[in-house]
Amino acid sequence: MKINVHSLTDGVHIFEFDLDGSELDLGKQDFSIKEISLRCTVNKSDKNVYIAFRARAKVGFVCDSCLVDFADVLVEEFSIFYTSEKETVKYDDEQVVQLFKPGTPIDLSNGLKENLLLAIPMKIVCSEDCKGLCLSCGMNLNEDRCNCKKTVVDPRWAGLEQLRNESPCIN
Secondary structure, eight states: OEEOGGGSOSEEEEEEEEEEGGGGOOOSOSSEEEEEEEEEEEEEOSSEEEEEEEEEEEEEEEOTTTOOEEEEEEEEEEEEEEESOTTTOOSOOTTEEEOOSTTOOEEOHHHHHHHHHHHSOSSOOSSTTOOOBOTTTOOBTTTOOOOOOOOOOOGGGHHHHHHHHHOSSOO
8 A cells, every 4th residue: 555655746635545454464463454444635745745544444353341252443543744854854753754765655554554553442342331241150241141149259358348247337
């Protein structure tokens, strides 16, 4: 997925790509990206190229709470500024990239990979009200109720539980 910006005239250009998730080569992950729609708005001027990305990816996840497979859609918007002026690239900024060789096309894959990986949530759940699995029997509590005794108390808290049961004011 490359754009040869040096052959473009100055101004705004729109590019759209439809990709299979395997084309990105994300390595071994706990999720699978199935398909990606990418829209790039390229704004080219003399020595600078500003690209605004809008990525929409269908992703297959496994819920961290109930271990059920589910699909979700991630929408991520980001931008990268490419320049051939050394003065502009003074800091280690991931959103500013220096173009070294004139005529070399810009590879969009790295920026897309990085930003999609950053869009993956830390805690992946199938829904906000996911009940997870029973800690005793392992039953998916979203599908059915289990008959396990729920009053398992950590032995370190047993003294407090006894105080609660003895006190008439605390229920």
